[in-house]
Amino acid sequence: MRTILNLFILSVCFFVLFALFGIPISFWIEDRGISTILSFVYAALITYFLGRYLFKKEVKRKIISAKDNAKTEKPIKPFSLGGFSNYRMLDTMVAGSNFQNEDGLHRFHHIRNIEEFDTIVLKREPENEFDPNAIPVFDSKGENQLGYLPRKYTRWLGKEMDQGRKVYAYYKRTLTQGDYPIPVILIELEI
Incomplete structure (x- = not known):
């Protein structure tokens, strides 16, 4: 309108x-x-x-x-510019970027190699012992883990992914005010 x-x-x-x-x-x-x-x-x-x-x-x-x-656990409202979009958008920080990956490198070493609007890969991890809804965040090749999606989003986003909905994620920027860099990503969910 x-x-x-x-x-x-x-x-x-x-x-x-x-x-x-x-x-x-x-x-x-x-x-x-x-x-x-x-x-x-x-x-x-x-x-x-x-x-x-x-x-x-x-x-x-x-x-x-x-x-x-994005501050609530509920799915967000559809985002559209003039009614032409079929996506829901979520802008969130990545948790756990200060830990080491299995290769022994800290995740922030991999974060440095990512550029703005690079594709990010999200995968389900139901066998995770701490959170069966966990969704790890990987670089565009899907090889280097950058962290995890915050727990408050994983339940509903995981259900959407399990139902076959297309999820696209992009690297937005890095917050560098703390002891270690925190990546911020933009997620689009096709509705």
Whole structure:
């Protein structure tokens, strides 16, 4: 609904700006064709930047909403930009990134090799002795473990994965304020 309202506002702004710019430009430039073209260009540019601002604000609002929902154990609401998406999104930190892997290297050595928006592999680990719902997080090759998803998300996300839902994960950034780096990932669940 907001998207339609924003489009309506932009179209009204364009026509108002077109009319407003047409008056002063016609005083400076006597050729009516050139003044009309300049009025159109100015109105289009201002409308374009206003549209970018409005839609950027809408995307930020939806991302903040997704982050707020990530604090609960319940599945988050569908994230869509203008109703065109079939995904639920989750932005979360990876737990256990300060431990060593079986190869003897600390996980943060592997975290250093990951770049923004690299694919992350999530696998179920039902044989985990501490948490049968555990979902370890691996690099794009699925070889080096980076940590685990926080326990509060694993129950419902594990059920979704077991039902065959497609889950995509991407590396977002690393938090470096503590003693060791903590990776932050973005998870998309197809609904």
